[in-house]
Amino acid sequence: GDSVTQMEGPVTLSEEAFLTINCTYTATGYPSLFWYVQYPGEGLQLLLKATKADDKGSNKGFEATYRKETTSFHLEKGSVQVSDSAVYFCALTGSGGYQKVTFGTGTKLQVIP
Amino acid sequence: GAGVSQSPRYKVAKRGQDVALRCDPISGHVSLFWYQQALGQGPEFLTYFQNEAQLDKSGLPSDRFFAERPEGSVSTLKIQRTQQEDSAVYLCASSLRVGRNSNEQFFGPGTRLTVL
Numbered sequence: 001g002d003s004v005t006q007m008e009g010p011v012t013l014s015e016e017a018f019l020t021i022n023c024t025y026t027a028t029g030y031p032s033l034f035w036y037v038q039y040p041g042e043g044l045q046l047l048l049k050a051t052k053a054d055d056k057g058s059n060k061g062f063e064a065t066y067r068k069e070t071t072s073f074h075l076e077k078g079s080v081q082v083s084d085s086a087v088y089f090c091a092l093t094g095s096g097g098y099q100k101v102t103f104g105t106g107t108k109l110q111v112i113p
Numbered sequence: 114g115a116g117v118s119q120s121p122r123y124k125v126a127k128r129g130q131d132v133a134l135r136c137d138p139i140s141g142h143v144s145l146f147w148y149q150q151a152l153g154q155g156p157e158f159l160t161y162f163q164n165e166a167q168l169d170k171s172g173l174p175s176d177r178f179f180a181e182r183p184e185g186s187v188s189t190l191k192i193q194r195t196q197q198e199d200s201a202v203y204l205c206a207s208s209l210r211v212g213r214n215s216n217e218q219f220f221g222p223g224t225r226l227t228v229l
Contacts (some may be wrong), residue, residue: 002154024140036220042222043204043220043221043222043223044156044204044220046217046218048219055172071118075228089155090158099144099208099218100146100155100158100161100169101146101154101158101206101218102158103147103155104155105153105154105155106153106154106155
């Protein structure tokens with residue numbers, strides 16, 4: 001079945017540091033790929049997505065590129081802020097049917113001033 | 114409403130009690146999903162509705178779990194004879210359409226269930 005593997009946290013960075021959170025996936029066909037974010041005390045929010053190979057999703061300074069050859073969708077941000085502290089989930093939906101989401105285990109990011 | 118709402122937000126149950134968790138999806142959304150998120154884990158799929166039809170219940174962990182969406186809008190997840198391992202956050206999500214190019218899923222805030 002489909003699965004998502006992402007780097008374990010927690011990740012602690014200083015403000016303005018560069019962020020990378022690795023994510024790889026296993027899926028048949030052509031899945032769509034997502035990053036969701038869960039801020040403290042809030043629900044899951046879609047951060048960005050990419051629906052086909054070589055697409056780049058971007059939002060709020062975060063970027064991720066759909067790499068089919070390496071089955072990866074790594075999340076990057078050039079300069080993190082304290083307000084980026086949250087749990088980040090890599091996820092996918094399969095290429096057929098009704099699009100249930102398969103999530104990774106989440107990576108907690110803490111940004112310190 | 115502006116988004117997906119869930120109630121109650123928090124539920125404490127004694128082992129063996131039955132609980133019912135409610136989800137109000139965004140008006141007009143065809144697809145509705147339930148997920149279970151254990152502490153420190155990502156959400157895991159439980160069941161899917163397309164309008165009032167439950168098309169997939171493969172993720173329900175046991176026959177103590179039951180979900181319904183009788184009129185194709187509000188959904189209820191019921192857990193009978195709760196066990197400690199049922200303690201988790203239960204998330205509901207809805208999306209406008211079905212299929213590969215469907216809109217994104219919008220998640221509710223979740224119901225945190227604690228079974229003592």
